[in-house]
Amino acid sequence: MKVRYTVLALLAALSAACGVDMEEIRDHQRAWQRENISDYVFVYKENCFCNDREPSGVRVDVRDGQAQSNVGATSGISFPDAALTLDDLFDRALQFLERHSTPDEFAIRYHPELSFIEHFNADPEHDAEDDNYGFEVRCFARASNACAVPALTAEECLARDGEVKVVPAGSSYASCDSPYEIVAQVDPGSSMCCARK
Numbered sequence: 502m503k504v505r506y507t508v509l510a511l512l513a514a515l516s517a518a519c520g521v522d523m524e525e526i527r528d529h530q531r532a533w534q535r536e537n538i539s540d541y542v543f544v545y546k547e548n549c550f551c552n553d554r555e556p557s558g559v560r561v562d563v564r565d566g567q568a569q570s571n572v573g574a575t576s577g578i579s580f581p582d583a584a585l586t587l588d589d590l591f592d593r594a595l596q597f598l599e600r601h602s603t604p605d606e607f608a609i610r611y612h613p614e615l616s617f618i619e620h621f622n623a624d625p626e627h628d629a630e631d632d633n634y635g636f637e638v639r640c641f642a643r644a645s646n647a648c649a650v651p652a653l654t655a656e657e658c659l660a661r662d663g664e665v666k667v668v669p670a671g672s673s674y675a676s677c678d679s680p681y682e683i684v685a686q687v688d689p690g691s692s693m694c695c696a697r698k
Contacts, residue, residue, distance in 0.1 A: 521598050521607055521623075530591040532616035539566040542647045544574045545590065548622065548635040555675045555683065558639070559583045560648050574640075576675040576693035577650040577686025578668045587617040590636060594621045597634050601625035606633075612641070651685040653694050658687055663696025 546558030555573035559580055562570040568584035585593075594609070601623060610620040622635030640648040655665050665687050668675050677683055677695030685694045 521602060521604065523595065523598060523602075526591070526595060526598070526609065526618075529611050529616040529618070530588070530595075533587065533591070536615050538615070538643065540564050540645070541587075541641060541643050542645060543587065543638055543641040544648050545585070545636050545638045546574075548633070548637070555580075557683065558637070560640075560650060561585060562645055563587075564645075572650060573675050573683070573686075573693070574648070575651060575683045575685065576668070577652070577689045578672065578675045578691075578693060580674075587638070587641075590618055590621075590638065593634075593636075594618060594623075597623055608635075612638075615641075617641070650689075652689070653685040653687055655687050655692075658685070658694035658696065661694070661696045663694045665692050666695050667692045 540563065542560065542562050544558045544560050555576055555578070557573065557575040560572050560574045561568050561584070563586050566586065566588075568586050568589075571581070571583045571585070572579050598604070604623040604625045606622070606624040608620065608622045609618060611617065612619050617638065619638050620635075622633065624633035642648060653661075658665050661684070663681065663684065666677060668691060670691070675683060675693060680697060681695035682698055683693050684696045684698060686692070687694050
């Protein structure tokens with residue numbers, strides 16, 4: 502009986518050792534919140550088997566701590582369901598790890614001065630193909646004109662041997678047919694230029 506308890510205690514210790522330090526993540530979240538930055542812009546891209554809104558990511562404009570504008574970083578197409586703040590990304594990471602506390606693979610990187618998550622990736626089961634989740638944050642700035650979405654006129658798009666693609670209102674993602682990729686917005690919020698880069 503004593504051997505069984507010893508084995509169980511050893512397994513519990515190994516499980517805890519392989520787990521993710523959630524308190525470290527919460528410490529970084531509190532450090533980010535202490536910065537008290539409520540107006541900022543950033544671009545994030547989710548890495549998962551989920552709705553990849555746009556290959557270049559989503560540009561989010563946060564005012565008074567609330568996501569005010571969120572558009573494709575290259576297309577300019579609005580994605581209402583992608584309205585996330587950096588606090589929301591902390592919450593997503595923590596919620597994922599609460600469901601998968603001992604992932605097979607885990608990586609996290611924080612901004613060196615402001616402590617928000619710049620890179621997050623967790624794969625609960627190495628052999629499963631569709632269970633990983635991650636995101637990258639780039640182009641963080643306190644200026645609202647930062648991380649600008651590139652723009653072309655329809656004529657400029659066509660001059661690049663591109664095509665103007667209208668994106669239906671309420672669409673949850675933007676993409677171009679191969680071999681083209683999104684290079685710029687044409688009419689903010691409704692069309693984009695698909696061309697070869």
